[in-house]
Amino acid sequence: MNKSEITLNVNSEERSVYVRHSDTLLYVLREELGLTGAKPGCLNGDCGACTVDVDGQAMKSCLMLAIEAVGKKITTVEGLQNIPLKTAFIKKFAFQCGYCTPGFLMNSNSLINNYPQADDIQIKDCLESNICRCTGYKEIEEAVKSVLADGSTGNGNY
Amino acid sequence: MSWSIGHSVYRKDGLEKVTGRAKYTGDHSSKDMLHIKMVVSSYAHAKIKAINTTKALKVSGVRGIVLGQPFPLTGEEIKDRPPIAYDKVRYHGEPVAVVVADTALQAQKAAELIEVTYEPLPVVNSPKNALLPGAPLVHENLAVYERIEHVYPEANTNIADRIKIRKGCMNEGWKASHEMVEASFSFSQSDHMAMETRCVIAEIHPDGCVVFTSATQSPYMIKHLMSDYFNLEDGKIIVKTPLVGGAFGGKVAVQLELIAYMASLAVGGRPVKLVNTREEDMITSPVHIGLDATIKLGATKDGQLTAAEILYMFDTGAYSDKGATISRAAAVTSTGPYHIDNVWCDSLCVYTNHPYVTAYRGFGHSELSFAFERAMDMLAKKLDMNPLELRMKNAILPGQTTPTQIRLNESTVGNLPNCIETLKQQMNWNEGQVIPINDRKVRAKGISCIWKTSTIDSDASSGVILVFNRDGSVNIESGVVEIGMGTKTVLAQMLAEKLKMDVNKIFVKMEIDTQSIPEHWKTVASRGTLMAGRALLKAADDAIVQMKDIASRVLMCSPDELEVGNERVYVRDEPDIYIKVKDICYGYKYPHGYAIGGQVIGRGQYMLRHLTHIDPKTGVGRPGPEYTVAAQGAEIEFDTRDYTYKILKAYSVIDAGIVLNRKLAKGQVMGAMEMGLNFGSSETFVFSEQGEVLNSRLRTYTPFRYGDHPEYVVSFIETPYIESAYGARGLGEHGLIGMPAALANALSVASGMELNRLPLTPEAIWRKKIGVNEY
The missing domain is CATH 3.90.1170.50 (Aldehyde oxidase/xanthine dehydrogenase, a/b hammerhead)
Structure with missing residues (x-):
């Protein structure tokens, strides 16, 4: 099978990797780059566990080919700098098994950066693309709102 | 003063999980x-x-x-x-x-x-059909399969197991009753997801x-x-x-x-x-069980339950695996948390050509509760009695007996009346069950009561090893799997309490390796805190004996004079005479070089006490230790024109025993409530006539998403369970159990129809209304 060498900018590092043209970004992140924070949950764009940040927007990495990500700035949960958000998830008990957490963090981070004044409807619009089966979503709501209320953005220091 | 019990200590696996560093099985790969x-x-x-x-x-x-x-x-x-x-x-x-x-x-x-x-x-497409004469056999060789002693398959049928409960005398029960209801209830299999x-x-x-x-x-x-x-x-x-x-059992x-x-x-x-x-x-992997049920209840004019005749036909799918055990668990608590003198129950584990089943959070209880609690509401209606009062009147009490004829006490059954009374206040029940909002919409409330014990192997055991580090900190090794419920954080809290030390100096090994970590039977049945908790206390006692032994020689006194706390071993009435734990937990070295003791390693194990199999003819026996009881409710806004609805509030008042970590406990309950509401309102496999599952993906299966969640109102009654470490009861599953029933009861009063099939989609309610066959 044919592979091409591409260079991806992941978590501010240039990473060269050989990929099949049909390899998804999720597959390459996990299997080639060892970044297993993004999780497979459905490989169909339904659950959001694989969400990463591409050029400042939340993106389901199972719906994007790795070659489409060339020249873009990719951030995975391993490179997420939003300490207040991560801390809020711990303090509000916003996860249990933790499997959906990287996806929720990346999606919430994008929400906070793009809509720092987000209201309930905007929060729902963004976060309903991810599924959490353990919590009743209440704790996730509290965590995200606590960071929004703080006015902390993704670049903020804790 | 409490060192750690009752505090909302942050999860020990927290940082790993929010940084993406936490490793799950699929994250491991090699060339x-x-x-x-x-x-x-x-x-x-x-x-x-x-x-x-x-x-x-x-x-x-x-x-x-x-x-x-x-x-x-x-x-x-x-x-x-x-x-x-x-x-x-x-x-x-x-x-x-x-x-x-x-x-x-x-x-x-x-x-x-x-x-x-x-x-x-030919396909067997439901438990009811599986029991019809001439139904195709899923297993032709059922009679010759190897099996354990306490399962009773019926040869040349689709019945993998039949569990019988025979309590009291049904004739007398019916004779004493003035009113009677009988109805059937059902739902298809679904998924753990x-x-x-x-x-x-x-x-x-x-x-x-x-x-x-x-x-x-x-x-x-x-x-x-x-x-x-x-x-x-x-x-x-x-x-x-x-x-x-x-x-979730899967x-x-x-x-x-x-x-x-x-x-x-x-x-x-x-x-x-x-x-x-x-x-x-x-x-392909096992799923959540389905059920066809028929329930007949009798009561006196003033609402005293006198008789219950119950038929549960569980859809175990193609293989019996855990289906038989679930059917047994449902028989054991078949009446819900009510005292009834006369009970007849047959709980059947039935083969069909559906995916096979395994445990699902609640293990048969949300399933039986849906059927039984719907029947309770129908009975209340017939008696013209408030459904909450009917439940209060029959609520199980210390001194009364279960369907398997075990006499309960305050420690084993807790306080259900208190749960019901608290729920009544919180739901503002006296304002009425249906409150009109406008000419189209109504606000409606429904309730349910639940109980659950565990029906696990009577010789299930759990072991804990405590290993001290040189600085006096401790590592906990327990076979409980961290599946999200946070038990290992709670174990650390228990140890902090027992050793009177800082919980941050206690480390828990999250990963299991069966070669080195003592067994915890299975991480199921809300049993981690009880079993591993007791094993942990025993291990801590063992470690304390070792520490006192070394310290007694250093301090030149009897070990009986010593206490452990504050990372010291000290003389009880003169705490200024002490030695630090860190100076003895790897043995003690005297100034001239002699050394005594060695690394302190505590070991403990726990096995449930006095559990029995249940009698095959009568069901008499003691299959589980304590019960957790609860009263739950749902409040909805229902559109009487198009049958859509919004779940506004969901309530749980649970007698959880002593709550060890409030936020973890509340999180378990809210998550479980959400699962129960999801199951009640939208989750189901859709089967074709040929038994194919038509919606095996998340896009067509409709899990709840962010924003679908109601306001949760969760409160705890804390009647200690004396047997467990620090008085806790099982809690991981219970929030789910009454939710489908409470939702169905709210929707039934809102729509004016008896809604006895799940899930309650607006389409299902509409079909019921216009008399089109429910699918």
């Missing part, structure tokens, strides 16, 4: 690993005429193909299931062949080229050691069953379980491990990895 792809059945019931692997074997990278064999047959109670189908398939999605290849892609390519020729057979699909890595070493890394709730059961099924030495089976991405089943072992065997023991796709995880 030498081969990959497995299953070929699964497209029929629900069919004879396998031929399997042609010629084309598949030609795909580059394919290292082996495994087909079904007549033996071993597997199953926890009845050995009825070949790990890969042999001779015939019994459900849509059943594995029929397995490809092993260098890459997952090659395995998939080859799997698509395997040609299976089927001859379709843990976010991490089930997966396993297996490898067979040259010395015969079989090593698994598995996303499981029961690593020790894998060891036990592998040994049993494949005649392997116990010590040569090693199971490692990293963090697990949700389970990861109790031992299924993929068997397939991975057979696949590794076929390629000379090389490591192989099998990861379920979401679609496979939903139907």
Whole structure:
């Protein structure tokens, strides 16, 4: 099978990797780059566990080919700098098994950066693309709102 | 003063989980690993005429193909299931062949080229149909299957097990009753839908050691069953379980491990990895049980229950695995948390051509509660009695007996009346059950009461080892799997309380390795806190004895004079005379060089006490220790024109015993409530006439998403369970149990119809209204 060498900018590092043209970004992140924070949950764009940040927007990495990500700035949960958000998830008990957490963090981070004044409807619009089966979503709501209320953005220091 | 118990200590696995560093089974891979792809059945019931692997074997990278064999047959109670189908398939999605290849892609390519020729057979599509005379048999050889002693399959039928409860005298019960209701209830199977699909890595070493890394709730059961099924030495089976991405009972089943072992065997023991796709995880691996039920209740004019006649027909699907145990658990608590003198219950585990089932959070209880609590509301209506008052009047009390005729006390049953009374206040019940909002919409309320004990093996045990570090900190090793519930954080809190030390100096090993960590039977049945908690206290006592022994020699006094606390061992009435734990936990070295003692290692184990099997004729017996009781409610806004509704509030008042970590406890309850509401309102498999599952993906299965959640009102009554460490009761499942019933009761009063089939989609309510067949 044919592979091409591409260079991806992941978590501010240039990473060269050989990929099949049909390899998804999720597959390459996990299997080639060892970044297993993004999780497979459905490989169909339904659950959001694989969400990463591409050029400042939340993106389901199972719906994007790795070659489409060339020249873009990719951030995975391993490179997420939003300490207040991560801390809020711990303090509000916003996860249990933790499997959906990287996806929720990346999606919430994008929400906070793009809509720092987000209201309930905007929060729902963004976060309903991810599924959490353990919590009743209440704790996730509290965590995200606590960071929004703080006015902390993704670049903020804790 | 409390050192840690009752505090909302942050999760010990918190930082790993928010940084993406937490490793789950599927995150482990290596270059030498081969990959497995299953070929699964497209029929629900069919004879396998031929399997042609010629084309598949030609795909580059394919290292082996495994087909079904007549033996071993597997199953926890009845050995009825070949790990890969042999001779015939019994459900849509059943594995029929397995490809092993260098890459997952090659395995998939080859799997698509395997040609299976089927001859379709008539399908059994519901428990009711399975029991009709002349129904096709799912298992022709039921009579000759190996089985455990306490399961009772009925030859030449589709009945895998029948559990009987016979309490009191039904004739007298009916004679004493003035009013009677009888109704049927049902729902189809559905899915656990843990976010991490089930997966396993297996490898067979040259010395015969079989090593698994598995996303499981029961690593020790894998060891036990592998040994049993494949005649392997116990010590040569090693199971490692990293963090697990949700389970809800679904990861109790031992299924993929068997397939991975057979696949590794076929390629000379090389490591192989099998990861379920979401679609496979939903139907190929075991699912949430379905139910057809009929309930008949009798009561006096003033609402005293006098008789209950109950038929539960559980849809275990193609194989009995845990289905028989679930049917038994439902029989044990068949009446809900009410005292009834006369009870007749048959709980049947029925084979169908549906996916096979395993444990699901609540283990038969949300299922029976839906049926029973709907019947209670129908009875209240007939008696013209407030449904809350009817429940209060019959609520189970200390001194009364269960359906299996065990007499309860305050410690074992808690305080249900208090739960009901608290719920009444919180829901503002006196304002009425249906409150008009405008000419189209109403606000409506429904309630339910629940109870649950565990029905696990009476010799299930749990062990804990405590190992001290040189600085006086402690490592906890327990076989409880961290599936999300936070038990290991709670264990650390218990140890902090017991040793009177800082919880931050206690470390818990999250990953399981069955070779070095003592067994915890299975991480199921809300039993982690009780069993591992008791084992932990015993281990702590053991460590304390060792520390006092060393300290007594240093301090030149009797060990009886000493106490442990504040990271010191000190003289009880003169605390200024002490030695630090860190100076003795690796033994003590005298100034001139002599040394005594050694590393302090505490060990403890716990086994449930005085549990019995239940009598096959009457159901008499003690299958579980304590009960957790609760009163729950749902408040909805219902549109009387188009039958859509919004769940506004969901309530739980649970007698959880002493709450050990309030936020963890509340999180368990809210998450469970959400699952119960999801199950009640929208989750179900949709089966075709041919028994195929039509919606095995998340896009068509409709899980709740962010924003679908109601406002949760959760409160705890804290009647201590004396037997457990610090008085806690089981809690992990209970928030779910009453939710489908409470929702159905609210929707029934709102719509003015008896809604006795789940899930309650607006379409289902509409169909009921206009008399179109419910699907």
